[in-house]
Amino acid sequence: MASSKGLKKVLLMGKSGSGKTSMRSIIFANFLAKPTMRLGPTLHVDHDNVKFLGNLVLNLWDCGGQDAFMEAFFNSERSQTFSGVHVLIYVFDVDSHEHKKDMDQFVSCLQSINELSPEARVFCLIHKMDLIKNEDDRNKLLEERTEELAKIANPRKLTVFRTSIWDETLYKAWSEIVYQLVPNVSLLQEKLAKLCKLCGADEVVLFEKATFLVISHAITSEHQDQHRFEKISNIIKHYKLTCGKTQARFRSMEVKNSTFAALVDVFTSNTYIMVVMTNPRIQCAAVRQNVQFARSYFEQIIKSKQHA
């Protein structure tokens, strides 16, 4: 697929009030979850170009979900909306009372995408999961929806996530989505693994600087918590927002107790790095040195225009 200068068109669709603008504001515009309650409905389309990792531009189309707009997207504005799409993100509100209608609209959307951007990746977000009280019920619902959506889309493949603006699931989903767009991912991964070993660290994680989305990681020992990186994103982003309120600007942090030490610091011009250590013999200062030396090398990998 020909993409001009790393410009990636990302369509955000789903019915009105499903939470599209909220999540976009939290991920890309440094909003907190709470103020999203004040957002009004999106009219027609909100276009937004967000820089990501320096040389990538996400061309976000936040499509208003009111019926009249949807109608237009599927008919009169069909070709301009659905052509040249790299990623389609379709948002379902768990609290919706119009299941049938939601599915019908999704089917129309898929038809247009299949025809006009057959290579686009499709992600479905089952959103506002926090409104379901019980974790078991949440998982059950996700399973049901995944099956239903896969059936509808067949033979096209799609990925389904459960999300809520109130927890790390939002970061999980968006990290995996943008991961598809990062150039040189496999090379990055390989070098990160080397750095991790060199430092004697348990894990090393690379975050995109502005969004704190996870773009790559390397581990040397297993960890039970599958959502830990997204939790870290969430923790740091919250702290950065607090800093912003007092005109302080966050730069780095070191957290420890008697069993571990974690270091988060600016890495390349567009990334942050986290190094986690549980081996008490390893000195933070030595790790800082290694990270310092690796900087310019990683800068090159990330900057290079060649796409993997």
Place this chain on the structure above:
Amino acid sequence: NATGEQSLGSDGRSRLLMLGAKRSGKTSIIQVVFQKMSPHETLFLDPTAGLEITDVSNSAFVQLQILDFPGGYDFSDGKLRPEVVFKHDAAIVFVIDQQDGQEDLAAVEHFLDVARLAHMVNPKLSIDVLIHKVEIDSDSYHDDLNERVRHIRQVIIEQLREEQLDIHPTFHLTSIYDHTIFEAFSRIVQKRVPQTSQLEKILSGLVENSRVEKAYVFDVISKIYIATDNSDLDHFYELCSDAIDVVIDVSRIYSVSKDSKGASGEGGSIFPYDSKSGVVIRMENNYVLHLREVDSFLALVCFMRNDPQINQGLLEYNFDSFKKAVAEVKARSIASLRSGGT
């Protein structure tokens, strides 16, 4: 009901009585501040049917019993006698939902009833009023909100004056969605912590003798601060209190539990805070925040200029002396408790 008068402690802990109308937010506040519930989860809370008691004994200095009353509790029902409930070691935290939409100020009437009754039993009783659900960042209807808050406060003060009651409640504007509830509870709890003034002196000493600009001692479990230095700089407060979240949340993920190596994470029952717990956060403008353990579940959090002239050794020395001073305060208060008890 199991929780009757007999469970009201006489163990030296001070009691906070959470009173107010139904759905004013009492249970939510207790859950958010003392049980780490996240604010939006309070939407699922059920109304409180009978008196519920939460014992708080985290750090050495924060020893409380919190009584969650059913909304609009009527003391004339005879189950809980005012002379027992309001006796000397109690304090009232009265919650008024600022957005309850009731023009007739029923909540204020209710407050006055409780205040009169409590005053009769115990004229020295301290009363804090939380004008609650005031979300500072919701800029909509700001003028309306200010007006409502002002009105509630004014009606209460005027009425108390008119009745010539010697009651002087402290007002706080709070929301569980931001730091205001923690700040209000810090002030409320400080009144009940006898060691606060000693800790304040030590903190002020630290600020005078080093490059520290603002310092707090926090109870890490509740995020309540029990003392700060005597400067009135308060714009570092959120940075400092949020550093508690950072150390706890990150440690909860990466702490390796000692007995079963590798089995960290979910279990989550052990609080991941120990004698080596600490955070260093650096800012672009050459400021740095330090968080250090000073006693079990207590943290020193301070904000300082990052001066390369100052060597690490001196900093460590200052922190160590601070820790020792706090240990002395603790030892003294235990000793005086013993001698007072016999």
